[in-house]
Amino acid sequence: MSRTDIAVTGLGLLTPGGVGAAASWRSVCAGVSAAATDPELASGPVDFSCRVPGFDAAATLGPQVWRMDRFVQLAMAAAREAVSDAGLHPRTWDGARVGVVIGVGTESKYAMTDATRRMYDGKPLTVSPLTVPRSTTNMAAGEVAIDLGIMGPSLAVSTACASGATALGVARDLLLAERCDIVLAGGSEASCHPLTALCFSQMQALSRRVHDPAHASRPFDRDRDGFVLGEGAGILVLERGADAYARGAAVRGYFQGYGSATDAYHYAASHPQGEGISRAFHAALADAGMEPADIDHVNAHGTSTPMNDRIEAQALDRLFANDPPPVTSTKGVTGHTLGAAGAIEAAFSLLALRDQLIPPTANFGVPDAGIALDVASGSSRRQTLRAVASNSFGFGGHNSVLIFQHA
Template identity: 70%
Template sequence: MSRRDIAVTGVGLLTSAGTDAVTSWRGVCSGESPAAVDPDLGDVPVPLSCRVPDFDAAALLGRAVWRTDRFVHLALAAAYQAVTDAGLDTTTWDGARVGVVVGVGTESKETSVTALRKYTEHQYATLSPLTVPRSTVNAAAAEICIALGARGPSMAVTTACASGATALGTARDLLLADRCDIVLAGGAEAPCHPLTSLSFSQMGALSTRVHDPQGASRPFERDRDGFVLAEGAGVLVLERASDARARRARPHAYFCGYGSSTDAHHYAAAHPAGAGFERAFTAALADAGLHETDIGHVNAHGTATPMNDQIEAATLHRLFNGHPPPVTSTKGVTGHTLGAAGAIEAVLATLTLRHQTIPPTANLDVLDPAIDLDVVAKEPRPHRMQAVISNSFGFGGHNAVLVLRQA
């Protein structure tokens, strides 16, 4: 075990597949998408979404629910789950040594659009004084700190759809620099709003399979045509491996490598040769002290957009010298949770290691002939693996690659 290894001692997860890690894992392994026509999206061209089912924020959070938006509710719920799973007592821990890093892709449209309407209609007196603090991207990290008494460094990171993974890398740096003993790290997003849907629709990024919602998210499939907008949150409790051993915690996995880069190519499109991804991949493996042959599985970014899937697949094929390990994209089930995706997929990659089972890529009937990968489909695949990687990419050319190792 490397002295740079970071133990994942707790996980919390809310996705459209379930309201905790157990039910989400079961749902992802089913390979069945819960995507549906969303009446709250109104008359936008693509009214599809993947919502977290049966989530009662008021029952969980009490009075705190009124001052916060839904992405914060999801983040708080995932944080509570992760701390409980880690066996930590927030009443006795040294809060000054506990950090919080949460990745969020966009500000909350839930509050800002309502505020803008009141402004344009000159309803100034009815504008909430909490408009700014409840909608800014740091609200999730701040509310977790308030709820759990975490008084160490806390921050929001935003690298578009790589935000959740970037948050984990940032948390790892805090632990290795000895600025914290525990860091709650992850991502949260609640983007299922008409404005967000319409914006992505205008870009041509969303699947238009409104007639077949459950079949709309089709990563790596020959007939893929875009992603399905989704909400969710994932939080991991991270500790130095030595500290986890000292308190006799049983890690789910070890977070042993992180690499990040920027394409510096285009505001939305990935570098066509995957150059930025390659730099992040190489850095992550070097950080972990591993070779590509040590990697037994890839949790791909796999958004189901035509160009991005092809670029990621071609780059993976090259980076693994023509012999990549089995690949999956869990977005076929969960949809695309934007800034939360990297954290959610890190939890799922951790569970993949723990169960030694790779979840299937939903809706993959015919693999795109231009994609030369072993993409797991139809059913979960038992597979022996000691280390896995999880890829995340975001608008602006952000790339983040995580390496996780079996505990």
């Protein structure tokens, strides 16, 4: 056990599959989409989404929720679960040696749109003085730090849909530099807002299967027509392996490699040859001291958009010399949780390692003619898993790849 081995000792999840890591993992392994008609989106051209079911913020977090936007509430609940899962407690740690890094892809629309409406309705004095503190992206990390007594670095990361994965990479660097002994890291997003849905719909990015939302998110499938908005949060507890061993922690897996690269190509589209994807993957492999053949499974970005799925698939095909390992996109179940996706899918990668189980890609039936991947579908697949890669990409050309190894 080395001080350069980064151990994951706790997981916290709130996803459209359920509240808690166990419920979320069961849903993903069942391979049934969480997409359903969403009354809040009824006024727009796309009226369905993937929401976290049955999350009562006030009952879970207490009366302080009144000052928090939903993406903060989701992050706090996931952070509390992760800390408990790690066998840690804020009363017993040195808060100055604990950090938090949380990725958020888009500024929350809830408080800001309410304030804008009031202003243009001629009621400026009814705008809440907490509008800015509730909605800015740093408040997930800030409120988690307040809640758990974290006094080390508290950072917000925003790299669009790669935010959660990038946050994990930043957290790993903090541990390797010995600036912290424990870091809570991940992503949170509450994106199922009418304005967010409208904007993505205007970009032609969302699926239009309004009469069949349960089959709308279909990554890598020939008939995919766009992604489904989702919400959620994923938080991981990271420690140096030697420290985790010394306190007798149960290790969920090792975070062995991180790679990040930028396309420098287009504000919204991936590089057509997936060059940034390839560079990020090679960087993660080099960081982990691995070769492509060492990767037993890929949790793909796989958003269910026609162009990006094909670009990712072709990049993976080239990387693995035309013989990629089994690939899953768990977005078939959860939809696209934007800035939270990379962290949620990192947790699913670790659970796949724990159970030696590859979850299916929901709604995958007929492969696209341009996609030659071994897409896991139908039911979960038993397989020996030593190392799993998780991909995340975002607007602006951001590409992040994480590699986890079995404990």
